[in-house]
Amino acid sequence: MTTQSPHARVVRQASEQGGWELVFGTPDARLREHVHDYCGYRESTPGPVRRRELPAPQVVLIIDFGPPLRIVDPRTGRPLGRHPVGFVAGLDDGYSITETAGSMNGMQVNFTPVGARRFFGMPLHHLARQVVGLESVLGAEGPLLTERLVEAPSWEARFALLDQLLLSRILTAPEASPVIIWTWQRLRASGGQVEIGELARELGFSQKHVIARCGQELGLTPKLLARLIRFDRVIQVLKSGAAESQARLALEQGYFDQAHLIRDFRQFTGGPPGEFLRRRLPALGGTRAD
DNA sequence: TATTGCGATTGTCGAAACTG
DNA sequence: CAGTTTCGACAATCGCAATA
Known part of the structure; x- marks a missing residue:
């Protein structure tokens, strides 16, 4: 209801x-x-x-x-x-x-x-x-x-x-510092698909500086945050049931191929996408953990 | 769909050097 | 001196192929 x-x-x-x-x-x-x-x-x-x-x-x-x-x-x-x-x-x-x-x-x-x-x-x-x-x-x-x-x-x-x-x-x-705001907005807008070096160049700081600030202020390094954003999009698509195939989904979300997607998936969820879909709980998000 | 291997590329981080 | 960059070593991720 x-x-x-x-x-x-x-x-x-x-x-x-x-x-x-x-x-x-x-x-x-x-x-x-x-x-x-x-x-x-x-x-x-x-x-x-x-x-x-x-x-x-x-x-x-x-x-x-x-x-x-x-x-x-x-x-x-x-x-x-x-x-x-x-x-x-x-x-x-x-x-x-x-x-x-x-x-x-x-x-x-x-x-x-x-x-x-x-x-x-x-x-x-x-x-x-x-x-x-x-x-x-x-x-x-x-x-x-x-x-x-x-x-x-x-x-x-x-x-x-x-x-x-x-x-x-x-x-x-x-407000958070401009570096942090820009980093977050840029990562999110790109779906986690900007190179960190490119991001630093846009900001006019060294890559080292951007990594250090991001790690300090947000808690994760920019690349990790980018991967999380990319992965989160995959999860949203899978939940909506709109994914035609894993291979297609992988390419659409910026992974090189299906193997690449599955590797990320294993790291973030402990299992491959198929397992995630089978275990998924209807309410309250999350998946069964046993 | 899922897994593995491996070389290439990119990201991270410590140490040293630089700048105002 | 504090904040930053550059350099270089090392680690992680990516790209691609092969296979079950």
Whole structure:
């Protein structure tokens, strides 16, 4: 079931296996360069669910209404930590695994790297390849934010609250440096297909300088970010079901051939594209992790 | 569709040199 | 002296072919 309103799009499903509700919110237009989207979710299942979360060119803020989502180390399968009111996941070039105890309830804000840099007010190498508790990043504001969102009467009210908070924080924070803004915009606009040397020439800085600044401010080197952007497009096409063949998709998105695409795919998801499609979960993104 | 091998090309990073 | 560039070694990615 899907319903529409100016600020929220709701998708719901219920069955004997439990039910879920997913609500997408559109951020205020002034946040366009900073936030991709908002999402609210509520799910209950008969047992624990593990999801494989794929890397993407975004910084994720999770606001947990409880019970808390667990983060599992993909290499060992052991729990990495729990963050009662929520957490931030910085840019990452590897997938991660989340686990629910049978239900989850909360919200997700997907920041652009530049938006996250500005919102969190710290160089993002502090957050890269890490999951950090909300209170460590936002201080006392973290738990307070979660509390206010829980108490809001509707998803729309929650989205409005997020707008308010993000606008007040972002618009009063200093802008990211021009080098970083240009790097991000150029990488994104090209679908991750500019040479880093070319990018540096356009900026009038040495390649070394651009790499260092990008790594410092956004948390990943520009090439890695470019590959992530390219890979993310592939994922979007695969999810939409619009891909004719892998070979075609690879060429369209700037890979040399199918082998090249599959290599990237293995590195970012732990398996080939076919496996991703078979394991894909209908709701809440992610794929089954077992 | 998926995997592997291998040479060529590009990206990254430390050390040294430069500039204001 | 801080910030930056240049140089060069090394690592990672790409390009291409072959094969299951």
